[in-house]
Amino acid sequence: MGLKAALSRIFAAWVNRDIDRIRRNSVALQQKTFQYLVEQAKHTVFGRDHHFDSIKTYDDFKKNVPVRDYEDLRPYIDRITHGDENILWPGKPEYLAKTSGTTSGVKYIPITKESMPEHIKAARNALLNYIHETGKSDFVNGKMIFLQGSPVMQKKAGISVGRLSGIVANLVPAYLQKNRLPSFEINCIEDWEQKVDAIVEETLREDMTLISGIPPWCQMYFDRLSAKTGGKKIKDIFPNFKLFVYGGVNYEPYRARIEESIGFAIDSIETYPASEGFIAFQDSQKDKSLLLLTDAGMFYEFIPAEEFFNDNPTRLSLEEIELNKNYALILNTTAGLWGYSIGDTIKFVSKNPYRILVTGRIKHYISAFGEHVIGEEVEQALMSVANEEGVDVVEFTVAPQVNPPKGELPYHEWFIEFGKKPVDVQGFALKVDKALQKKNIYYFDLIEGNILQPLIIQSLQKDAFINYMRAQGKLGGQNKVPRLSNDRKIAEELGVYIV
Known part of the structure; x- marks a missing residue:
């Protein structure tokens, strides 16, 4: 075992204590987060418009803050993109995550100095939790690839703008940079097919131990690696490949083909990151459900999916949810998203701890x-x-x-x-x-x-x-x-x- 692998086990044990705190205290952590969010934002434009200074309880909040999608929140975001401060959250966002909307065109999701560290922390903790649970840490000694968007940033009203994965790529901790691929130059290639071909060339002779990305695009990478090597399995190209990390879509429809390409049933970790926040990750290899991150600067609300399009749907806090029922997920965050419908549906499969499955899109x-x-x-x-x-x-x-x-x-x-x-x-x-x-x-x-x-x-x-x-x-x-x-x-x- 290398030094880095040995140190990662020690760090993983320390982080696991914090993850256990989340498992044991989710409702209390959500209540604390709620109070913090309202208090911090009460002097913002949004806070004044919605009388945050009079909000004492969740019931008060529901009366003052309606559920919104991006278009409903857009007048506030437009003010941010024009350079105004203290609109949704104190000050100005550190970043604007650029995403594509079906009706909204380009969307700009604010990411603040309070919310950005939670993205990095959750991604790190997903890996460290795996190390603590399984004792498998050798993968940290090899090369790790993250198939993602370009890290090139633009500026809008003095705020850095880019894809979430590109923003995160600029913030990878220094201790991971040496092992991380693709290189910055290749990661900046905009054309996806050219980029995948360049990644194949760059990684083909490397000791790849961890591969991460959205399953269909990882499959494309695997297919091109196999074609380049005359039909070899990924396990024969990268014999020390130990861990597959994915998110963005349900893995099950892709699992059989990906495992066939790899050559064995590899350990995997499902994550639930979004531009709006890193919501959950799989915290056990024995359970496919995801641990809801209740101490990550987000206060969650849940609307029964069948009521979502009603004029006055039921809005529930974490302590009020029922198991095995589909809910539309609503976020309130340290990035200044309030009553924000992220568009996903989830269901809880456990309350001890609170674990979820992502079941689809509310409009899909x-x-x-x-x-x-x-x-x-x-x-x-x-x-x-x-x-x-x-x-x-x-x-x-x-x-x-x-x-x-x-x-x-x-x-x-x-x-x-x-x-x-x-x-x-x-x-x-x-x-x-x-x-x-x-x-x-x-x-x-x-x-x-x-x-x-x-x-x-x-x-x-x-x-x-x-x-x-x-x-x-x-x-x-x-x-x-x-x-x-x-x-x-x-x-x-x-x-x-x-x-």
């Missing part, structure tokens, strides 16, 4: 016929059948077909790129449909009542989703293909790739 569902099918349901239905039949799913998305051209019953149309196709695609589709009916009673009723016909699968060409994302100018980085849509926009674009 299908309810063209009143079925309200969510991401978790379609992913589980598809993967349960795919695993049973040994089918390899590369990527997929689902859209409603409300007016079929031949006048038959409407249906859900699934666009799937297979690595290994089913022998009988139609039979496979019927099994997936049955699995989905078991998960969603409303969908079952629509099928039984002959309102819908069973789902139809369109099999797509190899690299269909990569080519689609390239055509949209969204290849790589933190970009993801929505799994569910209520319209036909993505479906029509994918039509050209049908086999």
Whole structure:
């Protein structure tokens, strides 16, 4: 064991005490965070507009602060991007994380001197927690790669602007910089395909021990490594590769193909980072759920998913949640986001400690016929059948077909790129449909009542989703293909790739 690995175990034991504090005291930590946030922001423009000086309880807060999305909060953010201070949080943000919105165009999410350290701390603690739990620390002696956006910064009203992953890349602790790849020059390449090819060349002969990124883009990296080496498995290219860290999408639809590319079932850590805050990470190799970070400068609220679009939905604090129920996640943060809908749905699988699963996007569902099918349901239905039949799913998305051209019953149309196709695609589709009916009673009723016909699968060409994302100018980085849509926009674009 190297010196760095030995020291990391000592540091991991120390950090684990802090993580245990979160596990044991989540509700109290949330109450403390709530009081801190309101007190700190009461003299900001937002605090004065919403009478923070009169807020004593969470009930007071709910009366004064409505739930908002980015567009609702935009008038305040526009003032920040024009150079005004003390708008959402005291002073000016240290950074603006630049993200793409579907209706908002470019979005600028503030990151402050209070919120930025929490991003770094959570990423660090996810790794140290793994070391403490498993005793495996040798990976810290090798090279670590983080597939991410460009670290190049711009300026807006004197504030540094960039992608979150690029901002974080500039703040990696010094003790990790020596082992970190890709190099700054290669990380700055904007074209994703050129960047991946350059990363392959740079890392091919390195001792890679940890690889991190969004699963589909990691898969692209693995595919190009394999092609470069005549079809070798990743374990043969990087024999000391020990840990895969991922986030951004549900890993399960990608797991089989990634593990096939690697050559074994590698240890992995799921993380839940967002521009708005680092929300959770997987704190046990024995449990796929994520520990909610309740002492990270964020006060969480939860709205039952079925009420989210109501005029006056129920808003709950952590101590009021129920297990195994879907909630829209609402954030209040040291970056100055208030009653902010991040757009994700989660469910709690444990209260001791508070652990969650990310179940989808609040706007990514299908309810063209009143079925309200969510991401978790379609992913589980598809993967349960795919695993049973040994089918390899590369990527997929689902859209409603409300007016079929031949006048038959409407249906859900699934666009799937297979690595290994089913022998009988139609039979496979019927099994997936049955699995989905078991998960969603409303969908079952629509099928039984002959309102819908069973789902139809369109099999797509190899690299269909990569080519689609390239055509949209969204290849790589933190970009993801929505799994569910209520319209036909993505479906029509994918039509050209049908086999």
